[in-house]
Amino acid sequence: MTTESGSYEDDLAALMALISTPDDEEVQDSQVAAAGAADRVDDAVLVDAGDVGQDLCYGSVDEFVREVIVPLYRRKVGPRGPRRWSAQWWRNGEAVSRLDGLWRSWEHLRQDGATGISSWWRDHADYHMNILFDPDGPFAASTDENRAGEPLPYDPPPPGLFTDARTIG
Numbered sequence: 001m002t003t004e005s006g007s008y009e010d011d012l013a014a015l016m017a018l019i020s021t022p023d024d025e026e027v028q029d030s031q032v033a034a035a036g037a038a039d040r041v042d043d044a045v046l047v048d049a050g051d052v053g054q055d056l057c058y059g060s061v062d063e064f065v066r067e068v069i070v071p072l073y074r075r076k077v078g079p080r081g082p083r084r085w086s087a088q089w090w091r092n093g094e095a096v097s098r099l100d101g102l103w104r105s106w107e108h109l110r111q112d113g114a115t116g117i118s119s120w121w122r123d124h125a126d127y128h129m130n131i132l133f134d135p136d137g138p139f140a141a142s143t144d145e146n147r148a149g150e151p152l153p154y155d156p157p158p159p160g161l162f163t164d165a166r167t168i169g
Contacts, residue, residue: 056107059164061096062157064103065089070152073129077152078145083133086142087153090161094138098128 058064077085089095105124109116131137144153 059166060162061100062162076148084139087155090157
């Protein structure tokens with residue numbers, strides 16, 4: 001998602017292009033698929049009916065963090081400031097869980113062309129990112145820092161840590 005120029009405007013324009021409004025037939029197909037999926041839940045696998053029938057834009061939480069969170073959140077972070085972040089966010093279980101929730105909620109809400117992304121910001125991103133950025137939060141001990149206006153620090157996770165969900169099936 002980050003372009004060669006790396007500008008915020010380019011990143012935002014590319015993100016906005018991904019947000020689409022499904023047509024009535026897609027919504028109906030998705031609802032039928034979701035209803036059928038809910039009937040097939042077994043003891044080993046819990047099916048998330050909200051994602052059935054939707055094409056994922058990002059295949060993993062890592063791809064989402066790398067392509068959405070890191071370039072969009074251009075807040076200064078560091079050990080001496082009011083916000084903390086870890087370039088190796090994937091080493092913290094709470095952070096992975098919260099960011100995974102942000103990814104999955106974004107994938108679902110981007111389908112609502114009216115208020116979906118606004119709801120995602122208000123109900124999901126603002127809430128979880130404030131906890132992640134908190135100096136007493138999961139990254140309290142992090143010494144990673146950036147400059148104001150720069151993307152958040154990012155180190156890639158070890159290969160194979162996150163599977164591309166678009167290839168599972």
